[in-house]
Amino acid sequence: MNFNELKEFLDTKVESYNHPRFLEEDPLQIPHRYSRKEDIEISGFLTATIAWGNRKSIINNATKMMALLDNEPHSFVMNHSNDELVKLEPFVHRTFNGLDFHYFIKSLRNIYLKHGGLEKVFAKNQSSDSLQTSISEFKKVFFELPHEIRTTKHVSDPLKGSAAKRINMFLRWMVRDNSTGVDFGIWNSLQPSQLSCPLDVHSGNVARKLKLLTRKQNDAKALLELDQNLRKLDPLDPVKYDFALFGLGVFEKF
Template identity: 70%
Template sequence: MKQAELKTFLDAKVEQYNHPKFLEADPIAVPHQFQKKEDIEISAFLTATIAWGNRKSIIANAQKMMELLEQQPFDFVANHTDSDLKQLQPFVHRTFNSKDLITFIKGLQHIYKHHGGLESIFRKHSGPENTQQAITTFKSLFFEVPHLSRTTKHISDPSRGSAAKRINMFLRWMVRDASTGVDFGLWKSLRPSQLSCPLDVHSGRVARNLGLLKRKQNDARAVAELDHSLRKMDPSDPVKYDFALFGLGVFEKF
C-alpha cells in the first residue's frame, strides 16, 4: 500500500474508532464520570496505571478504586489521613495491590503539593518533539515519597527501554482535543504533536503488518520508530492513529 493510500485508509479508521460509542468498553470511560480537572486527571492516571489484561476487569477495578476514593479522587488525594488509607486495603488488580495503591495516593499528593500537579511536571520537562524525558522525570519525582521497590514497576521509564504504553495512553487522554468526545484536551500546555503512540501487542502487530514498524520488540526504540512513521502522515496529531491501529487489531483482528 502506497503512503497516500495508507494515510487514507488509516484516516478512515480513525474516524470510525475515535467515537464516543466505543467509550463504554474502554477504560477512558472511568474518568469521563468526572467534571473537575483534577478529578479527571487523577482518575485517568490511576485507571491507566492498571490498564493491562482484560478490559472488563480493568474498568471494574478502576471503578472500585473510585469507590474507595469516595468518588472524589482529588479531595481524597489532597486531604486523606492515615486512617482514610486503611479503606484502600481490599484493593487488588493483578500485581497492583493495596500497598501499591496507597503509595500512588501518597505520590499523587506529593506531586500536587510540591510540584504543581501532574500537568505542571509534563509541561516543564517535555521536549519540543516528545514527552519521553518528562515521563522519566515524572517517575523520579513521583517516587520521592517512601515506597516499596516493587511499586516502581507500575510506572514505566522510557530511558530504561520501556514502551511506557500506559502512561503514553494517559497523556493522549489528557492532551488530545475533546472535539470527538473521547479524549479530554485538558492540558493546553502540551501539543498533540509531542505525544507518542501507546504501543502494545495489538497496535504493534497492525503497525508491522502495515509497514509502519520494523522493530520486533515493543520497546522505547519501537515507539520512536512508530512515532516517526505516524508523524509523516500527520505531524500535528500523530497519535490519532492509535485509534486506527488499536481498532484494527482488537475489533477487526487485522
C-alpha cells in the same frame, strides 16, 4: 499500499474509532465520569496505571478504585487520613495491590502540594517532539517519597527501554482535544504533536502488518520507529492513529 493509500485507509479508521461509542468498552470511560480537571486527571492516571489485561476487568477494578476514593479522587488525595488509607489495602489488580495504591495516593498528594499538579510535572521537561524525557523525569518526582521498590514497576521509564504504554495512553487522554468527545484536551501546556502512540500487542501487530514498524519487540526503540512513521502521516496529531491501530487489531482482527 503506497503512502497516500495508507494515509487514506488509516484516516478512515480513525473516523470510525475516534468516537464516543469507543468509550462503551474502554477504560477511558472512568475519567469521563468527572467534570473537574483534577478529578479527571487523577482518575485517568490511576485507571491508566492498571490498564493491562482484560478491558472489562480494568473497568471493573478502576470503578472499585474510584469507590474507595469516595468517587471524589482529588478530594480524597488531598484530604485523606491515615485511617482512610487503610481501607485501600484490600485492593488488587493483577500485580498492583493495596500497598501500591496507598503509595500512589500519598505521592499524588505530594505532587499537588509541592509540584503544582500532574500537568506541571509532565510539562516541566518536555521537548518539542517528544514527552519521553518528561515521563522519565515524572517517575523521579513520583517516587521522591519513601517507597517500596516493588511499587516502582508500576510507572514505566522510557529512557530505560520501556514503551511506557500506559503513561503514553494517559497523556493522550489529557492532551488530545475533545472535539470528538473521546480524549479530554485539558492540558494546554503540552501539544498533541509531542505525544507518542500507546504501543501494545494490538497496535504493534497491526503496525507491523502495515509496515509502520519493523522492530519485533514492543519497546522504546520500537516506539521511536512507530512515532517517526506516524508523524509522517500527521505531524500535528500523530497519535490519532492509535484509534486506527487499536481498532483494527481488537475489533477487526486485522
